[in-house]
Amino acid sequence: MIKVVNVNKSFKGLKVLKNISFNVNKGEVISIIGPSGSGKSTLLRCISQLEEIDSGYIEVDNIPITKKGYKKIGIVFQNFNLFPHKTALENIIEAPIVVNKINKNKAVELGKELLSKVGLLDKQDYYPYQLSGGQKQRVAIARALAMEPEIMLFDEPTSALDPELVGEVLNVIKELAKQHMTMLIVTHEMKFAREVSDRVIFMDNGEIIEKGDSNKIFESPKHIRVKAFLSKMV
Amino acid sequence: MTYILDVTRFILKGAITTFNLYIITAIFCVPLGILLAVFKMSKYSILSKIIGIYTWIFRGTPLLLQLFFVYYALPVIGVSLMPFTAAALTFVLNYSAYLTEIFRAGIESIDRGQFEAAKSLGMNYRQTMTRIIIPQAVRRVIPPTCNEAINLVKDTALVAAIGMGDLLRAAKEVLTRDFSITPFIIAALLYLGISSIIVAIFRRIESRYSIFD
Numbered sequence: 001m002i003k004v005v006n007v008n009k010s011f012k013g014l015k016v017l018k019n020i021s022f023n024v025n026k027g028e029v030i031s032i033i034g035p036s037g038s039g040k041s042t043l044l045r046c047i048s049q050l051e052e053i054d055s056g057y058i059e060v061d062n063i064p065i066t067k068k069g070y071k072k073i074g075i076v077f078q079n080f081n082l083f084p085h086k087t088a089l090e091n092i093i094e095a096p097i098v099v100n101k102i103n104k105n106k107a108v109e110l111g112k113e114l115l116s117k118v119g120l121l122d123k124q125d126y127y128p129y130q131l132s133g134g135q136k137q138r139v140a141i142a143r144a145l146a147m148e149p150e151i152m153l154f155d156e157p158t159s160a161l162d163p164e165l166v167g168e169v170l171n172v173i174k175e176l177a178k179q180h181m182t183m184l185i186v187t188h189e190m191k192f193a194r195e196v197s198d199r200v201i202f203m204d205n206g207e208i209i210e211k212g213d214s215n216k217i218f219e220s221p222k223h224i225r226v227k228a229f230l231s232k233m234v
Numbered sequence: 235m236t237y238i239l240d241v242t243r244f245i246l247k248g249a250i251t252t253f254n255l256y257i258i259t260a261i262f263c264v265p266l267g268i269l270l271a272v273f274k275m276s277k278y279s280i281l282s283k284i285i286g287i288y289t290w291i292f293r294g295t296p297l298l299l300q301l302f303f304v305y306y307a308l309p310v311i312g313v314s315l316m317p318f319t320a321a322a323l324t325f326v327l328n329y330s331a332y333l334t335e336i337f338r339a340g341i342e343s344i345d346r347g348q349f350e351a352a353k354s355l356g357m358n359y360r361q362t363m364t365r366i367i368i369p370q371a372v373r374r375v376i377p378p379t380c381n382e383a384i385n386l387v388k389d390t391a392l393v394a395a396i397g398m399g400d401l402l403r404a405a406k407e408v409l410t411r412d413f414s415i416t417p418f419i420i421a422a423l424l425y426l427g428i429s430s431i432i433v434a435i436f437r438r439i440e441s442r443y444s445i446f447d
């Protein structure tokens with residue numbers, strides 16, 4: 001479903017992604033883990049076309065991301081990036097109305113359905129500043145889902161949250177996994193990554209140094225750096 | 235008392251020009267400022283450079299000089315304008331330059347994440363600007379725009395320099411006729427009154443836009 005082939009990316013001479021290649025199959029959940037600064041977020045940003053790659057190739061459903069392939073992708077950011085001048089419901093229905101040109105009543109219906117899916121129907125008229133971090137992130141997930149993406153990318157979705165709010169966001173993502181949403185998740189929540197993902201990609205220093213079945217990697221990592229990292233994190 | 239009323243009436247007649255100039259400048263420079271700000275930040279670098287030169291000239295030279303230039307120097311190259319037209323043109327050009335920079339700064343102060351969120355939802359540049367960025371930027375540019383709106387009230391007094399009768403000039407005429415400073419006090423009070431109304435209007439707008447933060 002997603003094909004990433006030999007992707008390289010550097011910022012001002014600093015190589016942040018080195019020859020990254022992997023595939024994501026339909027319905028699969030993959031977690032990308034690894035130390036800070038290893039290029040995980042940059043990789044997600046390249047896949048969603050927020051950054052341009054220097055060389056290599058990325059396609060979604062056989063369509064290069066440079067040619068509208070990215071429109072099949074939904075992304076959830078670490079800092080939510082909700083539109084502060086719009087209510088929870090308006091945040092969700094904005095793109096369906098403006099981009100997909102669906103009529104407003106239909107969009108509202110869709111928006112309410114998504115809000116109830118993330119357990120926030122009662123907050124539909126709240127502005128982002130009136131919501132907790134966890135609630136904001138759940139609205140952001142609903143907003144991305146409203147465009148009916150085929151793949152969801154999560155860029156450290158719980159890193160900006162107070163510890164007690166992490167669970168509610170992870171539960172929403174787990175729920176999506178149950179419904180076989182294809183997902184690529186950058187996270188530092190190891191327990192969650194192990195539980196939710198089919199496969200794990202471990203990145204360090206801009207390289208993929210180990211990838212494979214989630215349980216295998218967490219139980220018996222091969223690479224010494226993966227072992228060291230996991231023993232610190234778990 | 236009747237003297238004060240008479241003088242006030244006379245000054246207010248002069249104020250009509252001030253008022254007309256104010257309205258015309260305000261109507262044209264806000265949309266022009268937004269448009270130029272958006273173009274200045276666009277990827278068309280030639281356009282953005284031209285706008286840069288324009289704001290550099292109009293913010294870097296005295297408004298009075300610009301007024302002289304439009305009224306006295308343009309006729310040299312065959313463009314003769316009526317005093318009011320010359321004044322209106324100068325004021326629109328001058329204030330649009332300031333507003334361009336204010337609006338540009340306002341738009342650039344919006345978090346990058348907002349652009350990214352809009353892009354990731356499939357919005358194009360125009361949709362992102364009109365639906366997401368500008369509505370948020372408006373809130374931030376209200377205070378500096380209010381300053382400009384007050385400055386404009388006072389700057390209109392410069393038109394006396396090209397022979398136009400405005401509020402201040404009317405006051406000065408009475409003063410030279412009657413050897414009394416009363417007309418100046420009345421003029422000062424009128425300026426203060428107008429400025430206060432403008433501040434009140436902006437406060438209204440500001441509170442309407444502040445619901446979300």
